[in-house]
Amino acid sequence: MLVFIVRRLFVSALVFLASTVIIFILSTNIRDPLAEARSLPADRQRAAIAEITERMHLDEPVLVRYFLWLKDAVRGDLGVNRDGLSVNSMLEGAFSATLQLVTGAVVIAIVLGITIGVISALRQYTALDQTVTFAAFVFFALPVFWVATLLKQFLAIDFNDWLANPEISPPFIGGISLLVGLGCASLIAGDRPTRIKVFAGATVAMAGLLTYFSLAEWFARPALGPGVIALTAVAGAIAFTMLVGGGLEWKPPLQASLIAAALGTASSIVLDPILDKATLGTILILGGVTLAICVALAWFLGGELYRRAAIPAAVFTGLFTGAVVFTDRMLSSFADYSESVGGRPISTIGPNTPNYEGTFWEHGLDSFGHLALPTLALVLISLASYTRYTRASMLEVMNQDYVRTARAKGLSERAVITRHVLRNGMIPITTLIAYDIGTLIGGAVVTEQVFGWQAMGQLLLGGIEVGDPMPIMAFYLVTGGAIVLFNMIADIAYAFLDPRIRLS
Structure with a gap:
């Protein structure tokens, strides 16, 4: 493993260094x-x-300018841009903003995409699978600038206006409930009668819930309360026990x-003064x-026989309850x-x-x-992308x-799916995740615009x-470095996902 990592680092460094030469030459010929x-x-x-000629060394050949940049970059100094501003400071602000923007999107897309893809594969050719495939x-075909514009109109402007009088119309309640x-x-x-019963029950329950939200103006002053926290925590405990607790x-x-769910629910009341000033x-x-x-709770209750199953179930339940x-x-x-932002909470x-x-x-x-x-x-x-790749794999x-x-x-069936199918099916998805994270760290240009x-x-x-070329090279250092790093992590992860793969 160590030999493989060292060899990959050496080869990646050479490829990355050669690519910086190409990017630098191209960036100097984009515009005068x-x-x-x-x-x-x-x-x-x-x-x-x-002034600009002296600052950017325009009187020097391109290769000389590249080696001047490389000498400073090795020392951690990315130079100044055309206007004399520090590229290090510009990169620091831009990188922190990008992390803030894409971290949540990457995590949500990976978790939801893999989950939906797994469910779609297990329900192959059903109405759910066909709906997921169509969606x-x-x-995948929608242009991101069009999606972003629609979101600004309907989930920002219209939603902010609706919050001034948050009443839900009966047609909307009926449509969402269906x-x-x-x-x-x-x-x-199950069979058709079972599905009809589930459809009727879920539709009625959702209609009742939305009607309550509308009459109580819940969206103007939302809160869960101890009762909902307790029910959600118990549901999470049962779900995590089924998934990872055997x-x-x-x-x-x-x-x-x-017990973890009960302690988490009780803590929301006991720790109220601390949470107010959190x-x-x-x-x-x-x-x-x-x-x-x-961990301590699962260690003592699980005993030697059930400890390995109890610890992840209790930990996931505790953290989930804390999130609720x-x-x-x-x-x-x-x-x-x-109220403090003028009734416009979605910016x-x-x-x-x-x-x-x-x-x-x-x-x-x-x-x-x-x-x-x-x-x-x-x-x-x-x-x-994650949904389709996961389903196919x-x-x-x-x-x-x-x-x-x-x-x-x-x-x-649960053991077959989790231990055999899902574990081996994640190998192609690991490559996709590594590449996606590396590219997204480079920023979502259209979305940012x-x-x-x-x-x-x-x-x-x-x-x-x-x-x-200075800001362009700073951008490439981060993006190219991230792609090389995460692809190496993906290669190492293959050996853990599939023991047949030997990196040595």
Whole structure:
């Protein structure tokens, strides 16, 4: 393994170094950096040209300029741009903005895309599978600038206007309820009468819930409350026990998960004074305490026989319950935040509200309001790729001989899917994830343009517009380096996903 990593590092470094030469030469020939200086009045023209020439070393050959840049870059100094601004400072601000923009989008797209792809493969050729396939092709074909513009109109302007009087019309309630009912019925693998019952129950339940939200004006002052937190935590405990805890027939993992859910629900009431004045450090400390308590709880309740199953079930349940409590606190601060920003909580420009002062929860809502639309735009486009690749990979693996052998040996369907099909089906998806993360770190240029974010994409466009190679090279260092790094991580992950692969 170590030999493989060293060899890959050496080869990647050579390829990366050669590519920087090509990118530098190309970036110096995009546009004349002196074009604007030549358009100045005669009394200022000569001085401006001389200043830019000296700053950018335009009197030197291209290769000499490249080696001057490389010498400074090795020392961590990326130089200055055409206007004399530090490229290091520009890169720092752009990179932090890009991380803020794309991190949530990448995580959501990967988790949702893989989950939907797995479900679609398990329900091959059903109404759910055909619906997912159709939606995936539609989203994959949509131009991102058009999606972003529609989101700004309907989820920002119209939604903000609707919040002034948040009443839900009966036709909207009926339409959403029918869609939810159809979605729930498509997830059931039973016979037609069972699906009809699920459809009717889900439709009625959703209609009742939306009617309550409308009459109580819940969207103006949203909150979950202890009852909803408790029900959600218990549902999470059961779900995580089924997924990673060996199933509901194993009592110790289920007990550990349910106790973790109960402790998390109780903590939302007991820790109310601390949560009112919370900071990021407080949340991290509470998360660490939650993790330690859940591990200890599963360790003692699971015993030697069930410990390996109880620990992940309890930990996931505890962290999930903490996330529900966190969401409840955010929602409880929504009314005050909305009032402080003039009733326009969903923003369309920039990463935050300038000079905004508020509590930790209100600052969180401010970040969410600015991130919601660009994140959703990126998720909708990326989701289609993950869904289709996961479905195709899962279907290919499900037809392999070793999967049929696992079923013939008497393994449960859950064990066959999680231990054999999903694990081996993730190998192609690992490559896609590695490449996607590397490219997204380079910025979402179109999305940044539509939503007014000054991030990595804007750094690249700024360098191209004025013919300045320094910002372009800074952009390429981060993007190219990320692609090389994450592809290496993907290669190493192959050996853990498939023991037949030996990197040595």
